Amino acid sequence: MLSIKNLHASVEGKQILKGIDLEIKAGEVHAIMGPNGSGKSTLSQVLAGNEAFEITEGSIDFEGQDLSELEIEERAREGIFLAFQYPVEIPGVSNIQFLKTAVNAMRTQRGLDEISAPEFMKLAREKAEQVDLDASFLKRGVNEGFSGGEKKRNEIMQALLLEPKLAILDETDSGLDIDALKIVSDGVNALRASDRAIVMVTHYQRLLDHIVPDFVHVLAGGRIIKSGGRELALELEEHGYGWLGIKDANAEA
C-alpha cells in the first residue's frame, strides 16, 4: 500500500529525514518510535503533504501513485488520514458542518451521492459514541474549547467516520490520562481492518499495550535504525533509547 524509499526531507533548509525506507501493507499496524526530534512528526506531516516540508530526495508511493504529485486534499480523498498531535480550532464552524463537508468530499471521490442530513447525523452520533464523546460535541465549533483529551478523541472519531485506507496517528497518546487512553485505543482498534493500514507515531511504549502493533520501527536522527516486532517496544521500555545508543536529549518526564 505504502512504499517509502530513501526519503529525505527538510524544513526551512534544515535536513530532518535522512533516508527513510518503509514498506506498509494493508491490514498492518506499524508503530514508529523514537525520541523527540528524531523526525517522527515530520514523517507524518510529509505523508499528509504539509508543504512546509520539502522532499529533497527519495520517493513515496501510495497504491501505485507518486504522492508528491498530489495536493493535500487529493491525498486525503485517496484515503490518507492524519490524526493531528495538536488539532487546531476553527471557531464558529460546527463539527457537524465540518465533518459533513469532509464526508461528502470523500463520497464524491468514491463516486457516491452526497450523504443526507439525517443519515449523516445518525452516523456521526454513532461514531461519537464509539469514542465516548457526547453528541453535543457535534454542535460545537471544531475543536473550540475542547480539552486535550477531547481533541484526541475527536480526531479518532473523524478517522472512524472517514474510513481511510491509511491512518497516521501522530502522538495520539500524548496528554491522555489512563481512562482516555483506553477509550482512544478502543477507537483505534475498531479501525483495524484487513484493507486498512495504521501507522502510530509515539514516544512511549504504553500506547502499544493497548494497540498491539505488527511492526515496530525506531527512528533516530532521521533514519530508521532498528525494526522488529512487538518485543522491540518492550525492550525499549526496559532499557530506554540509550540502549540503542541514542541520546534522548529532550526526554519528557
Place this chain on the structure above:
Amino acid sequence: MANSAKPEELIKREYEHGFVTEIEADTFEPGLNEDVIRRLSKIKQEPEFMLEWRLNAYRQWLEMEEPEWAHVNYPKIDYNAVSYYSAPKKKEDMPQSLDDVDPELLKTYEKLGIPLHEREKLAGVAVDAVFDSVSVATTFKDKLADAGVIFCPISEAVQTHPELVEKYLGSVVPAGDNFYACLNSAVFSDGSFVYIPKGVRCPLELSTYFRINAANTGQFERTLIIADEGSYVSYLEGCTAPMRDENQLHAAVVELVALGDAQIKYSTVQNWYPGDENGKGGIYNFVTKRGACLGDYSKISWTQVETGSAVTWKYPSCVLRGDHSVGEFYSVALTNNYQQADTGTKMIHIGKNTSSTIIAKGISAGRSDQSYRGLVRFAPTADNARNFTQCDSLLIGDQCGAHTFPYIESKHQNATLEHEATTSKVSDEQLFLCQQRGIDPEQAVSMIVNGFCKEVFKELPMEFAVEAGKLLEVSLEGAVG
C-alpha cells in the same frame, strides 16, 4: 507552514453584477448649481417646501469641507464633474403597473435575481426597485395598502403624503449634519418611503433594490422609514452597480424613526462594484444612516453585510431617546484587493435604561484596509444605560490591514459598558486541517469565514441570510496557486 494554497490567493473573484443595461436615459449635464436643483425639483413636481429645503441644504453645503478624518484615501472628487440626475426614458409619465415597466428594466432586475413579478420567488417580500435616480417599480402595493402600510418611492410620498415627509425628513439626519448628507439633502433623487401605522405589524418584508447604471452619475437616494407606535417592520436594502473604470459616487441618507414600542429591523446587503483587482474603478460609498428611537421601549436594529464599494464611509447609528429603548448594530464587512472601508456605528444613549449591542466582524483580504470606528455616548440623562461591544477582525493573507477606533464618552456615573475585541488570521494550520479532511481550500476559507460571521448572519431575515452566505462565497471564490 507554507501550503500551495495561500489563503490570500483564494479570494480573487469576478463581480457578477457588472453588466450595463442599454437603455435610453434622460441625464443631466454634469455640474451642480441652484438651477440644477430647481430643475430636479421641477421634474419631480415637488411642493415648494421641498425645493426650499433642498436649496437651504445646498447653500449650507457650499460652506462645508469634505471630511478627512476617516482612515481612507481617494483622489479629490470634482463635484462639478458628476451628473446629478439620470432616469430611464419613459414613454408616458409614471408606470401605472408592472406591465408598463420597460422590459429592459424588468430583465435587468431578473438578471440580478430580483424578480419584479409579484407571483415569483420573493413572494413574502415587497420590492421597490430604484434605477439610477428614479424608482421604476414597487411590488405588492395593494396588499400593503390593505394593512395601511405606505411603501412607495419617496418622490411619490413628497406629493401624496407631504405632511409626513415635511414632519420627518431631516428630523434624524438634519440637512447640515455632514458634508455628504448635506449634498444628498440638496440633490437626492429617489429612494423609499415607508410608514407603518399604529399597532400594525407589516405583513411583508419590505425591500429596496438600488442599482446604479448610468456612467458618471452619482446616486443620491434618500430613505425614510417611520414606524408609528407599537408597529413593526423588517426592511432590506440591496445594491449593485456595473463594472466601470471610473469611480462612481453614492451618497445616500437613511433615516429611521421609531415611536413608542415600535420596532424597525433594517438589513443591508451591500454589493456595490468594488473596483478591479488593481483597485481601478468602483463605487465611493459615503452614506449616512441613522435611526431615532423616539418613543419608550422602541427598538432599532441595523444588520449589514458589506462586500462592495471601493471606498466605504458609513456608520449606521441609533439615537436612543426613549426610555428603555434598544439599539443594535450587527455588521460583517469584507474588503479585498484595494478596497478601503471605514465603518462602524454610533450609539447615543439619552433615555433612561437604554441599551445597545454592537457586534462588528471585519474580514480583510488582499491589500485592503479596514477600520472599525464606533462611538458609544452616555448622556447625563441616561440612567442605567448599557452597551456591549464586540469587534472581531479576521485577516486573510499578510498584506491587508485592520484597525479599531472605539470612542467612548460617558457623562453618566452608572453606565455599564463592555468591550471585547479580537484579531485573528485564517491560519495555514486551519487550512491544512480542512484539506487533510479532503476539503477544497476555497471551500475551507469560505467555511472559516462563514463561521466567523455566524453571530451576524443569524440576525438577517432567512432569505437574505442564505444570500449573504452565498455572497461571501462568491467574494472568496478564486484561483488556488
